[in-house]
Amino acid sequence: MLDFLLNLSRRSKRAIFLSVDILLVLVSLYVAFTLRFGTAFPFSQMKDSLVLFPFMLAVSVPVFLYTQLPNIKLNAIENKALIRVGVASIGLMVLAIIGSYMMNLNAPRSVPLILGVSFFCLASASRLVGNALLHNIDHSNARSLPVAIYGAGAAGIQLASALRASSEVHPVVFIDDNPNLHGVLVAGLKVLPPSRLPDLATKAQIKRVLIAIPSASQNLRNALVDKLRSLNLEIQILPSYVDLVSDPNPAAKLRTVSPDELLGRDNVDLNIPDIAKAYAGRTIIVTGAGGSIGSELCRQLLDCGPSKIVLFEQSEFALYEIERTLRPMAERSGIKVVARLGSVTNRTRIETVMRQEEVEIVLHAAAYKHVPLVEENEIEGGLNNVIGTQVVAETAISLGLERFILVSTDKAVRPTNIMGATKRMAELVVQDLQKRSMGTRLSMVRFGNVLGSSGSVLPLFQQQIAMGGPLTVTHPDITRFFMTIPEAARLVLLAGAFSNGRDIFVLNMGKPARIIDIAKRMINLSGRSVRDESNPDGDIAIEITGLRPGEKLYEELLIADDSLRATPHPKILRAEENSLSEIEVAGMLKDLQKAVEAGDTEAIRNVVEYRVEGYHRQEVVA
Numbered sequence: 001m002l003d004f005l006l007n008l009s010r011r012s013k014r015a016i017f018l019s020v021d022i023l024l025v026l027v028s029l030y031v032a033f034t035l036r037f038g039t040a041f042p043f044s045q046m047k048d049s050l051v052l053f054p055f056m057l058a059v060s061v062p063v064f065l066y067t068q069l070p071n072i073k074l075n076a077i078e079n080k081a082l083i084r085v086g087v088a089s090i091g092l093m094v095l096a097i098i099g100s101y102m103m104n105l106n107a108p109r110s111v112p113l114i115l116g117v118s119f120f121c122l123a124s125a126s127r128l129v130g131n132a133l134l135h136n137i138d139h140s141n142a143r144s145l146p147v148a149i150y151g152a153g154a155a156g157i158q159l160a161s162a163l164r165a166s167s168e169v170h171p172v173v174f175i176d177d178n179p180n181l182h183g184v185l186v187a188g189l190k191v192l193p194p195s196r197l198p199d200l201a202t203k204a205q206i207k208r209v210l211i212a213i214p215s216a217s218q219n220l221r222n223a224l225v226d227k228l229r230s231l232n233l234e235i236q237i238l239p240s241y242v243d244l245v246s247d248p249n250p251a252a253k254l255r256t257v258s259p260d261e262l263l264g265r266d267n268v269d270l271n272i273p274d275i276a277k278a279y280a281g282r283t284i285i286v287t288g289a290g291g292s293i294g295s296e297l298c299r300q301l302l303d304c305g306p307s308k309i310v311l312f313e314q315s316e317f318a319l320y321e322i323e324r325t326l327r328p329m330a331e332r333s334g335i336k337v338v339a340r341l342g343s344v345t346n347r348t349r350i351e352t353v354m355r356q357e358e359v360e361i362v363l364h365a366a367a368y369k370h371v372p373l374v375e376e377n378e379i380e381g382g383l384n385n386v387i388g389t390q391v392v393a394e395t396a397i398s399l400g401l402e403r404f405i406l407v408s409t410d411k412a413v414r415p416t417n418i419m420g421a422t423k424r425m426a427e428l429v430v431q432d433l434q435k436r437s438m439g440t441r442l443s444m445v446r447f448g449n450v451l452g453s454s455g456s457v458l459p460l461f462q463q464q465i466a467m468g469g470p471l472t473v474t475h476p477d478i479t480r481f482f483m484t485i486p487e488a489a490r491l492v493l494l495a496g497a498f499s500n501g502r503d504i505f506v507l508n509m510g511k512p513a514r515i516i517d518i519a520k521r522m523i524n525l526s527g528r529s530v531r532d533e534s535n536p537d538g539d540i541a542i543e544i545t546g547l548r549p550g551e552k553l554y555e556e557l558l559i560a561d562d563s564l565r566a567t568p569h570p571k572i573l574r575a576e577e578n579s580l581s582e583i584e585v586a587g588m589l590k591d592l593q594k595a596v597e598a599g600d601t602e603a604i605r606n607v608v609e610y611r612v613e614g615y616h617r618q619e620v621v622a
Helices: 002-006 010-037 043-049 052-067 079-102 110-139 154-163 194-202 218-229 241-245 273-278 292-304 316-332 347-356 371-376 378-398 418-436 457-466 485-498 515-525 582-598 601-611
Strands: 145-150 169-175 189-192 208-211 234-237 283-287 308-313 336-341 361-364 403-409 441-447 449-451 471-473 482-484 503-507 540-544 564-566 572-575
Touching: 010 043, 010 052, 010 079, 010 110, 052 079, 079 110, 145 154, 145 194, 154 169, 169 194, 169 208, 208 218, 218 234, 218 515, 234 515, 273 292, 273 485, 283 292, 292 308, 292 316, 292 485, 308 316, 308 347, 316 336, 347 378, 361 378, 361 485, 371 378, 371 418, 378 403, 378 418, 378 441, 378 582, 378 601, 403 418, 403 485, 418 441, 418 582, 418 601, 441 485, 457 471, 457 515, 471 515, 482 485, 485 503, 485 572, 515 540, 582 601
Parallel strands: 145 169, 145 208, 169 189, 208 234, 283 308, 283 361, 308 336, 361 403, 403 441, 441 503, 449 482, 471 540
Antiparallel strands: 503 572, 564 572
């Protein structure tokens, strides 16, 4: 019967609601006579006023259609809906008074007033009771999931209100750390302390916890997620209330896991007022402007007030995208944007663009960075990452540019793959050129994996979660340093501001994180559970695939830990590391150029093995 009613067309439901309201008018009028004369059967007193019943029956229909009472959904009873019921009640009362005078009835004048009040109470109560019945019936089925809302503040109250309209879940209790709220009823739900969660979870009274504390810091949120995960409960961090109420199914509306939530630390505040001085009024070229780091660099440069940003990119589509999104913002700030296609290995093209656009600062982000791809394409990796860096840096020096900043990677430290080795060779080239540069200041920025960038675990895991899994991890013990794209881009800009030449800047990113922990956190924050031996009924499994060619278990940011020096920012460190001599670098580049021109992959690996400190050909660990 319930399914039949729920599956009725909206027109049929309106007809039912209209019929019920009309019936309530007749009931309300009878109640009005009953209350006025103080008897349950006032037939003798109302016999001269029976004509009022068909009259109210006739006039109530246009009143209800005008106030749109049949359009009010049972699961959407709120203040505006009750106001409509009140307006309809007043309309019925006024029409009853007019009808009594027009038909010269002997009914007491108080009857229309009691009629209006009675109808308001009965119409409101019928809707509230109907809503409660549907809610209880719907939430008694197997699909409805009992949940606890962590946080009894404004966000939690709004969340509870929104979720009451959902058939997927139903809130049963608030959990809050504030002892003043314990035992209090908030929005119809009891507030309990966190210590009651294990008992609720054991008795299966709740199966999921919704965190509704938008003001919590990242460290507090991480600690809370870790504590809840130990109870084997599903965890969700819900979006803003505006997002929730705009969705017809708020229980399924999960905010995409942001990179910040996976860091395991708070974002590093890299906003330094003096940073803009290094770039204000300058013409800046960003190579690899269409990439993850390059495009963010361009966006952050807008806040530094340069006179012109030159977008240099090899990919036509990537250049189109960054130029399309950046130009409107730049125009509002009065900053000129120039888009130029070209490869960093083309010396003539690079020099022409720099000279024509009168470039003063180079942010060199162009590189091939995907480890397995570069491992199998050594020629292009060496050409783009090493010789491309040489071409751009030498051109910057020959034109007397102010600064050159190379974007490097932690994979350049004692590398086990060609990508990391070529980035280390690029660093050696920049270090060597700085020794002989009389004007241009050259420096490097080295950071770990960038969450959210192309090829990183975040978009990969998001796609795998959307497909139902499994999430693929190469090794259970593999760890990486992580930072967000904005952090990485800001670090590059800071390096340019702090640079004295020959510097390698690194960001203090805390402890490295295990990739498998990132995978588990993403699954939990996406509102699902990990399927493993301890939880065979979980939603998504994690599959260990084995280390890929050139991949190692952990990365390092420094070749020598005693090389660190302080900078004006406590989280930014300057590393002063050993470099090769001019003759050694020249020999390295000569041998690399020959190998590239000959297409000899083995020769490239020999150059890398001979010139890059710590490099060794990795044996893949199962």
